Amino acid sequence: MAPNGTTQNGIDEDIDYSDLEEKYQVQFDEGFDNVVVVDGVPVIDPSKAEKLLARISKEFSKKGAPVKPDDMFIPWDEQTGKSKGFIFVEFKNADDAAYAISAVHGHPFDSKHRFSLNRFTDIERYANLDETYVDPEPEPFVQKEHLRAFLADPQGRDQYLTYRGDEVEIHWHGKPSQSEVAYKRTNWTDLYASWSPLGTYLASLHRPGVRLWGGPSWSGVQRFAHPLVRLIDFSPNENYLATWSHDPIVVPEGAQQGPQYFSPEDEGNNIAVWDIKTGNLLRTFPSAYPEGEDGAKKQQMQWPALKWSPDDKYVARVTPAQQISVYELPGMGLVDKKSIKIEGVVDFEWCPLGDKDKEEDLKIATGKSNKKPRENMLAYWTPEVANQPARVTLLQFPSRAILRQKNLFNVSECKLYWQNQGDFLCVKVDRHTKTKKSIFCNLEIFMVREKDYPVEVVELKDTVTDFSWEPKGERFAIVSTSDPNYGNPAPGITIKTDVSFYGLERSKGNFKLLRTLPGRTSNTIRWSPKGRHVVLGTVGSTSKSELEFWDLDFNNDDISKREVHKDESGNGIQHLGTGDHYAVTDVEWDPSGRYLATSASAWRHTIENGYAIWDFRGQEIEKQILDRFKQLLWRPRPPTLLTKEQQRQIRRNLKEYSRQFDEEDAAEESNISAELIAQRKRLVDEWNAWRLRCKEEMGPERVRGPAAKLEQEDEDKEEIEVWVDEVIEQIEEEVAE
Amino acid sequence: MRPILLQGHERSLTQIKFNVEGDLLFSASKDHVINVWYTHNGERLGTYDGHNGTVWTIDVDSQSRYLVSGSADNTMRLWSVQTGKCLYRWEFPTAVKRVSFSDDDEQIVCITEQRMGHQGAIRVFNINREEGTSQSKEPLAFFNPIGSKAVVCAFSCVPNLIITGHESGKVALFDYKTGDEVQSNERAHSDVVTDLQLSDDRSYFVTSSKDKCARIHDTRSLMVIKTFTTETPLNSAALAPNKPYVLLGGGQDAMSVTTTSLRQGKFETRFWHKIFEEEVGRVKGHFGPVNTIAISPRGDCYASGGEDGFVRVHHFDETYFRAKPYGDLEIEE
Structure with missing residues (x-):
């Protein structure tokens, strides 16, 4: 090889390899x-x-x-x-x-x-660092927009959001002339949109994470980088946000670091908790799947997986069959460094705070009252295991004192329903007979405000498919069925149901059946957020889509006295109206309880998508059939700032106010029709002007089409009537007289 | 308004046409037969037999002398309206999807399907009106529109210009002398254009589309003047003479009809106000999608042909002419 090499070297000398060498130089x-x-x-x-x-x-x-x-x-x-x-x-x-x-x-x-x-x-x-200290440039203060500016609307209108195709629109909803689109943006969200519970923020979900929007200009307020986020859940007071993604968190090399981003310790988790004001990540969790039965029976993940206490002090999650872990906010440390170990626990719910509780809390916080702050309460249930009965427990937190426990037998399933003021807890117990063949239902109602937490039992023979408390009320409605088709869904079959209303009899302290509406198809109960009115809907059926509007205090016209005389007999239950929204999938009251929105979402089916708005009497106000319509959401309102006294004042002077409103309405109506007529006139004028221009452009010979010519011919024609008598045959008959 | 049901077809209707006087109604269907009916009583006057395939399209001249038809048997035929005899047949490599007479009845434009390696083509023929049986075999003009294929066409009010509606939703003007696209509106519709009908003076026209919209366009500029948005794919749109209405027909696609109920199908004929773009009424009746709608040029009756094989002829009630739902507004034709 050597001689070869030398000859080659000889040739090489003339060629400049420096560029190649540079390119292929081994990187030491x-x-x-x-x-x-x-x-x-x-x-x-x-x-x-x-x-x-x-x-x-x-x-x-x-x-x-x-x-x-x-x-x-x-x-x-x-x-x-x-x-x-x-x-x-x-x-x-x-x-x-x-x-x-x-x-x-x-x-x-x-x-x-x-x-x-x-x-x-x-x-x-x-x-080599520069040692001289340089003052950081102070960022100029930028006045932020008021996030609740929408409440200052002079007409007091509510807002709702619609999501159709890629377009998200925020609408004002008021009288016909006041209803308008407040804002719209295409591709605002990739998955769906969601309001925060008090209506301050609008959340949109994207591939990189969640964004919050707010203020009159709908600018971005906050962002949470949770890639591929699917589900979100706000805490009741809008301080925290929980997000969930199906894909476990991965922190790639060189990812952004900081309190707002995931760190390597978060890898593999699915749930993240964020602080809304700062945008900081508080903690992440893996999703809790019910254990032991993933193969045969893959249960759906429960969402919200994290349950917030009503005062935003704690967040808790359940590890099925083992424990409930409560974390304090915002530190996200396990309270007392240990979970509440409960063997077999299936589910739990926090007791909501009533208006009174909130007032009390406020007083304590401002130092006006020196009562001991009340503790949170939660209810959980454990199923029957071996010889142990199923059990529903009321637990105080953080003292972890058990307030009340009730044993139940032959239980196949329990569901916990708190009344929204935290006055009652209804446990809907699905029970089976000894043979386990048929299922019936018990309602175990815990009177939370009374001493020793008495439990009232309502026994029912049928299966209860839906249960709903009247907000701020002492009544509830259930949908029950004894239809043999229940439980084996088949296309085209609508389950027959009965709807019943129950109310608390104050004197006896038990719940009494007020009225049953037999032979319905309704499967959904929607109470107005202010109580009293209720809508029964048949949702998700292809053949029936009835909406029934009911008033439970029809005889009480005088609203001011309503507080005093609660109708306990059920006489006041009155049917107000019936509506029909074909293929309805969602039914939602507006926050004022005056209007109801029903929508048929393209997420469920593609037939007649769109939405309709009804008043509480069942009169259709607006109906829009829109292709690819996905979502309608009323913007929630925070609780009123008026004191009890002020509210009473308003109620007392309602007649005065309503006269004023009636006048406004009348003026408005005449205004609208005038506007409409003007608008039509304008359209016709535009059209006529365009036609005239067309005719001029085309010249006189083209002005008349064949049909028009025909007409002219008709006019020119002379009408000649000719009578033709044609004798076909002549028969002479001789008639014998 | 009691309709007359014309039950002369065994398969779904493809196109129906009134003659200028409105006393005759021609109907073409997938069952290979063209029928002609008396409009006033629904009696069948006769048939035009001869096609060996779906008759996709027909048109009648303004004197009711000649009828032209296009079929899936790759022929276009000229018929004598009076005798029902086939006077002449042109043969093409592919099916004929649309035919239309010019204003002066001297010319015919036709669209042939893009298939089997053949491009979609538009041809214009001169018609020998003196001697119906001796026609020139060769077209006066022939061109292949580039891009999305043309599905509907008609002569415009401007000499030499043809309006076309395309599969992509495009609406365009072609000069047939040169074959050039003179004017186009690519975004007229977002889905296939299903029908195109002109106003009496051809200065504007209405198109319907599968994108659930119908639109009125200015013939010269192709500018969209009015839009009528419905919730169902549209197959046909017609302009009512003397009244400011547009009639729209459609319904769920034929292939998905069996899986949807009558209610979901939306097989009604819809009346929309031409200027206010508001729906004013609906006429039910068909139990399949409405494929084609025609209005008598006198404006006294209309007919709809459905996928169900029936033609329904509706003579307007007295109230239709008297009614002024929007008050006294002078609206130019």
Whole structure:
């Protein structure tokens, strides 16, 4: 080969390879990434060097970062002849070095010396840092928009959101002339939109995470980077947000860091809790799937997986069959460092705060009352296991005192329904007969406000498919069925149901059946948020889609007295109207309880998608059939700021106000029709002008089409009537007289 | 308004046409036969037999002398309206999807299907009105529109210009002399254009589309003047003479009809106010999608042909002419 090589070299000399060489030059390690500076090493004489290095090598090995004494280098101070108190250690590669730094940094070598490790490259960087302090530029203060500006609408209108195709629209809803689109934006959200519980924020879901919007200009308020987020849940007072993604969190190399982003410890989790005001990530959790039965029976994940206490002080989650873990907010530490161990626990619910409770809390917080702050309460249930009966428990938190426990037998399922003021807890118990063949239902109602928490039982023979408390009321409605088709859904079959109303009899302290409406198809109960009115709907059926509007206090015209005389007999239950929204999928009251929105969402089916708005009497106000319509959401309102006294004042003067409103309505109506007529006139004028222009452009010979010509011919024609008598046959008959 | 039900077809209707006087109604169907009916009583006057495939399209001249038809048997035929005899047949490599007479009855435009390696083509023929049986075999003009294929066409009010509606939803004007696209509106519709009918003076026209909209366009500029948005795919749109209404017909696609109920199908004929773009009424009756709608040029009756194989002829009631639902407004034709 040698001779060959020389000849080639001879040729090569003429050619300039420098560009190629540069391109294909082997990239050697720069050499310093794998070098670590270990500080805090004892200062020694050269004689002890070998011993020291052996010792250090041993310490490193103990921590899992083995290094040979040959790879260490001790710099010496030439004046004193001693070491300088730090050494250089060379590792095989940068990864080993990085590991050593994390493992050995801060390691105590002996009582006086503690290692501190730095990358060699870092030392240089730190040494060159500019030491002069520069004041950080203060950011100019930008006045933020009022997030609840919509409440200041002079006409007091409510807002609702519609999501159709890629377009999200915010509408004002008021009288016909006042209803208008407040804002719209295409591609505002990728999955769906959601209001926060008090209506302050609008959340949109995107691939990179959640964004919150608010204020009159709908600018972005906050963002939470949870990739592929699917579900979100606000805390009741809008302080925190929980998000869930089906895909476990992955923190890629070089991801953004900071309190608002996931860190490597969060990897593999699905649920994240965020602080809304700061946008900071508080904690992440893995999704809790019911254990043991994933293969055969994959149960759906429960959402919300995290349940907020009504005062935003705690958030709790259940580990099925084991425990309830309560975390304090915003620290997200486990309260008392231990979960509430409950064998077999299936589900739990926090007791909501009533208006009175909130007032009380406010008083305590402002120091006007020196009562002991009330504790939160939660209810949970455990199923029957072996010889132990099923059990529903009321538990106080954080004292963890059990307030009431009730044992139940032959239970197949329990559901917990709190009345929204926290006055009652209804446990809907699905019970089976001994043979386990048929199912019937018991309602166990805990009177939470009374001493010793008495339990009232309502026994029913049928299966209860829906239960709903009247908001702020003492009544509830149930949908029950004895239809044999219940439980085996088949297309085209609508389950026959009965709807019953129950009310509390104050004198006896029990719940009494007020009225049953037999032979319905309704499967959904929607109470007006102000109580009294209720809508029964047949939702999700392809053949029936009836909406029934009911008033439970029809005889009480005088609203001011309503508070005093609660109708306990059920005489006041009155049917107000019936509506029909074909293929309805969602039924929602507006926050004022005056209007009802029904929608047929393209997420469920593609037939006649759109929405309709009704008043509480069942009169259709508006109906829009819109292709690809997905979602309608009323914007929630925060609780009123008026005091009880002010509210009473308004109620007393209602007649006065209503006269004023009637006048406005009348003026408005005449206004609208005038406007409409003007609008039509304008359209006709536009059209006529356009037609005239067309005719001029086309010239006179083209003005008349064939049909028009025909007409002209008709006019020109002379009408001639000709009578033709044609004798076909003449028969003479002789008739004998 | 009691309709007359014309039960002369065995398969779904493809196109129906009134003659200018409105006393005759021609109907074409997938059963290969063209029928002609008396409109006033629904009696069948006769048939035009000869096609060996679905008759996709028909048109009648303004003197009710000649009828032209296009069929899936790759022929276009000229018929004598009076005798029912086929006077002439043109043969093409593919099916004929649309035919239309010019204003002066001297010309015919036809669209042939894009299939079997053949491009969709538009041809214009001169018609020998003196001698119906001797027609020129060769077209006066022939061109292949580029881009999305043309599905409907008609002569415009401007000499030499043809309006076309395309599969992509485009509406365009072609000069048939040169074959050039003179004017186009790519976004007239977002789905296939299903019908195109002109106003009496051809200065504006209405198109219907599967995108659930019908639109009125200015013939010269192709500007969209009015839009009528419904909730169902539309197959046909017609302009009512003397009254400011547009009639729209459609319904669920034929292939998904069996899986949807009558209620969901939306097989009604809808009356929309031409200027206010508001729906004013509906006429029920068909139990399949409405494929084609025609209004008598006198404006006294209309007919609809459905996927169900029936033609329903409706003579307007007296109230239709008297009613002024929007008050006294002078509206130009």
